[in-house]
Amino acid sequence: MDKAWMRIEDRLQSNEYAEGVRQFLAMAQANTPGSDHIRCPCKRCRNRSFYSIPTVEDHLFIIGIDPTYTEWIFHGEDDPFLDATFSDKEADDASAYSDYIDDVDEILDDICYGSFMDNSARYEGNANPNDQPSTSYTPTNLNFEELVADARCPLYPSCDKFSKLSFIVKLLHIKSIGGWTVQSFDMVIKLLQAAFPNALFPDSYNDARRLQRGLGFSYKKIHVCPNDCALFWKENASLNECPKCNASRWTVCTSKQRRIPQRVLRYFPLKPCLQRLFMSKKTA
Incomplete structure (x- = not known):
């Protein structure tokens, strides 16, 4: 679909803008069957709020659509991230999953290296010839290697498609794209745990985020x-x-x-x- 209309300034007078809004809302409505509320992509809401389609239409004309929202993943377009990892058009699905896990492993290697260099620089900067070697670590440093080892574990024995971390990353991404609540996420986790008791699923949303934060993915x-x-x-x-x-x-x-x-x-x-x-x- 042509998205040039998103950059039109004269929203109230432009027929091209009106037609673009009409096609956008038709696509969004077709991809939310059974619901009359969709995410509002106006400059103020930026897909954080759900409104009825007439209200969203008013926002798009009065406030204008967010010009940075070029991939309409909340309104029916395919998510490029999910396409790259879950697409049925991949010539070799096993290879695609393997490459993704390799990327996650590389990220963990980079984090480990960065943590090692930080600790080395800190020690050298504070080095004193009369100091005794320190044998203590902060709780964060003590748990870091355990977190990395835990993140590298296969999701379940003999699993070659997901590590524990790669599964958590994908599930959290789907939660964000789908607009799940924390309660919905926890309910899905409980269902997965009951169906696959040997898999290393997180216990809850907070548990999944705790692993991410422990590895440095925080804000x-x-x-x-x-x-x-x-x-x-x-x-x-x-x-x-x-x-x-x-x-x-x-x-x-x-x-x-x-x-x-x-x-x-x-x-x-x-x-x-x-x-x-x-x-x-x-x-x-």
Whole structure:
């Protein structure tokens, strides 16, 4: 489908834009049978919110579609990531899965190497001829090798298609693409555990994320003004309203126990990103 209409500025007057919206919504509706709510890809919602199709149509005309959303994976188009690993058109499926596991192993090798170099540099930088060799490790370092070994394990005995980590990565990706709740993810895990008791499935969503975070795949959550004015960070961390437009930081919530932010930025700190970039054989 031609997507040039996404870049049209005069949304209310352009017939081309209107036709593009019509075809987009028709495709989205055809791929959500039994439901009249879809993800809204406007510049404000950015596929984080579900609305009725008429409401989404209003957003697309009034606010405009997010121009960076070029792969419509939430509305019927195939996900390039899943195509690369699950496509039925692969000439050799076993080879495709094997290559994917090899990539995950390379990632683990890079992480191990980076961790070793960090520890070596830290030791050399603090070295003192009179110091005694240290035999203690922080809990993080103590568990790191165990986490890597655990991640490399086959999903079940004789499995050559998935390691424990590669399966978790794919399952978390599908959760994100499909919009699963944490409860839905946990229910699927319980079903898989009951059906395949010998497989090394995580016990829950939190368990799966714990393995990822332990291996260094982590990020920081920063609350954001719904109008993109400011971050609730550093000097603004304690504010409940945007310092520029006075928009509320929180969604309307009936429960006083837990407030839900309107928007959240997932921040990947620069230093670990650069370390990951230069420790990899493919990206250095």
